[in-house]
Amino acid sequence: MAVTENKILEVKNLKKYFPVKAGIFRKTVAHVKAVDDVSFDIYEGETLGLVGESGCGKSTTGSTILRLLEATSGEVSFKGEDILSLNRNKLRTIRKEMQMIFQDPYASLNPRMTVADIVGEPLKIHDLYNKKSDRDEKVKELLESVGLTAEQMNRYPHEFSGGQRQRIGVARALAVDPKLIIADEPVSALDVSVQAQVINILQDLQKEFGLTYLFIAHDLSVVKHISNRVAVMYLGKIVEITNKSELYDNPLHPYTQALLSAIPEPNPERKKERTILEGDVPSPVNPPSGCSFHPRCPAAMDICSKVEPEFKDYGNGHFASCLLLD
Numbered sequence: 001m002a003v004t005e006n007k008i009l010e011v012k013n014l015k016k017y018f019p020v021k022a023g024i025f026r027k028t029v030a031h032v033k034a035v036d037d038v039s040f041d042i043y044e045g046e047t048l049g050l051v052g053e054s055g056c057g058k059s060t061t062g063s064t065i066l067r068l069l070e071a072t073s074g075e076v077s078f079k080g081e082d083i084l085s086l087n088r089n090k091l092r093t094i095r096k097e098m099q100m101i102f103q104d105p106y107a108s109l110n111p112r113m114t115v116a117d118i119v120g121e122p123l124k125i126h127d128l129y130n131k132k133s134d135r136d137e138k139v140k141e142l143l144e145s146v147g148l149t150a151e152q153m154n155r156y157p158h159e160f161s162g163g164q165r166q167r168i169g170v171a172r173a174l175a176v177d178p179k180l181i182i183a184d185e186p187v188s189a190l191d192v193s194v195q196a197q198v199i200n201i202l203q204d205l206q207k208e209f210g211l212t213y214l215f216i217a218h219d220l221s222v223v224k225h226i227s228n229r230v231a232v233m234y235l236g237k238i239v240e241i242t243n244k245s246e247l248y249d250n251p252l253h254p255y256t257q258a259l260l261s262a263i264p265e266p267n268p269e270r271k272k273e274r275t276i277l278e279g280d281v282p283s284p285v286n287p288p289s290g291c292s293f294h295p296r297c298p299a300a301m302d303i304c305s306k307v308e309p310e311f312k313d314y315g316n317g318h319f320a321s322c323l324l325l326d
């Protein structure tokens, strides 16, 4: 399925603050602003890459959309339905259509369960294929769709390589026939040679089943191949979002430029200038005033520490928040 004009997911002003407690009465003394006013849409059939350094809030965004974490405020609507206000029953029904694939294929599969039980578990939870023989048939089909074999269904996770385990994770996510998959760093724990295989499988499955992906990664090179659009996140906020070619050819935000310059250039003749990001990512408990990127920004001016930049459209759906662009 090609990318359509239907918004399957709309995220508006989403915030997730974690309380920081201290003292014998465990009083809340501050908040970790993990997701701080994030808005974006995803169109049906599309892959939106969500990229940023460790700790910028990508996983929290994914988990809050699926209500694995409760949002502090904001709106998330999936196919027009307001997810954040659904009761448990309705949430359970809609969860079938939104699945997550996790980063660590070692930690996310129960070592004591066979592959058949792992992949079949969501079917049981959602009361699908109640007869064991039907469920096993479905599991076989799912394993084959991710390039594994039916014979492997009675084995345990430790008998598989990292890439194969991630395929098991993908098969499990697909079991309930979802529409949207949030893939949280699905290839970060894998060898580079295996990363491309898993990404290719995800792309093939997208075509076959008309899936939509939110694909989370900390590295812009990983999402380049698979994404239609890319959103760049820094300290709880999206600082730039646009379609893939625009982002890689014409990045507007200095943070995006720095992330791009960190990608190794395989061709030595096309050596590029590198922007080395100075210092550490500031704490999301007490983000810097003004533009939160200013302490590390190679182009920062005085005003950047005083005024918070607006998130503006610079044409053709290319949004960025940087005072230097005005």
Ligand SMILES: Nc1ncnc2c1ncn2[C@@H]1O[C@H](COP(=O)(O)OP(=O)(O)OP(=O)(O)O)[C@@H](O)[C@H]1O
Pocket: 018, 032, 033, 034, 052, 053, 054, 055, 056, 057, 058, 059, 060, 061, 218, 284
């Ligand atoms: N349960 C929690 N309680 C308190 N703070 C949390 C909690 N979960 C995450 N955080 C903090 O929220 C911020 C965002 O974390 P998150 O895991 O979403 O970032 P990330 O971009 O996905 O990073 P990574 O790539 O390392 O997973 C971090 O500062 C993190 O320490």
